[in-house]
Amino acid sequence: MxxxxxxxxxxxxxxxxxxxxxxxxxxxxxxxxxxxxxxxxxxxxxxxxxxxxxxxxxxxxxxxxFALDEIKEILDLEAIDRGGRERLEPAITRFEERIRVLQRQREDVDRAIAELQAGLEWMRERLEDREPPDEVKRRARAFEALAAARLEPWTGLPADQS
Structure with missing residues (x-):
């Protein structure tokens, strides 16, 4: 407990x-x-x-x-503050860069989720034997192209022949 x-x-x-x-x-x-x-x-x-x-x-x-050293730096912000300008300015730069990286990763994740949802919707439509809307078809083709491109290193076949 x-x-x-x-x-x-x-x-x-x-x-x-x-x-x-x-x-x-x-x-x-x-x-x-x-x-x-x-x-x-x-x-x-x-x-x-x-x-x-x-x-x-x-x-x-x-x-x-974050790497453990970066996390330690975040945890030790008080010590950074005591270090004055010469410690604060580089820390600010590192934090800003990390924020930009995380924002790009979030955008990538959001796009990947949207593509997976489109693929899921397309598969559900196929199960129900209904013709999916054109937007779902377009997103499903993009999903299939992405999947084929990712499989190419394993299959050895170009993405258009998988």
């Missing part, structure tokens, strides 16, 4: 591992990298609500493609 998250909440390595679906070794690695800072009680690690929030941010950052 996961404890309610209050500012003074404490968690064991096992609790955080189970909650976030990571191994204890992963949490120890994040500690070694200086990304989380559990207290010690004897040999046991005791994680604070702040450590828990940091683990959540680390995993979220990884899901969107």
């Amino acid at each position: 996961i404890k309610p998250v209050t500012p003074d909440a404490e968690f064991s390595i096992r609790e955080l591992s189970l909650e976030f679906g990571v191994t204890p070794r992963t949490l120890r690695f994040y500690e070694q990298k200086g990304m989380i800072h559990p207290q010690r009680r004897g040999a046991a690690r005791v994680y604070s609500a702040s450590d828990r929030a940091r683990v959540d941010l680390i995993l979220r950052g990884k899901r969107v493609g």
Whole structure:
């Protein structure tokens, strides 16, 4: 059972591992990298609500493609601020570039979802033995061309002969 998250909440390595679906070794690695800072009680690690929030941010950052060093930099914004202009300006540039990359990835994902939805709609129309609308046909042809182009390296056939 996961404890309610209050500012003074404490968690064991096992609790955080189970909650976030990571191994204890992963949490120890994040500690070694200086990304989380559990207290010690004897040999046991005791994680604070702040450590828990940091683990959540680390995993979220990884899901969107940030490297651990980039995530650490985000987590350490306070230290960047103390570093003055010479640390803030490069950090701002890196953050802006990462935002642009993520926006491009989001656009790619949105286009891929739209094409998959068109393909799905086309397949459902075929199952119902109805003639799909021209727009669905156009999007399905684009989906088929994309699929054929992606299969070409495996089949050895040009996209138009798959």
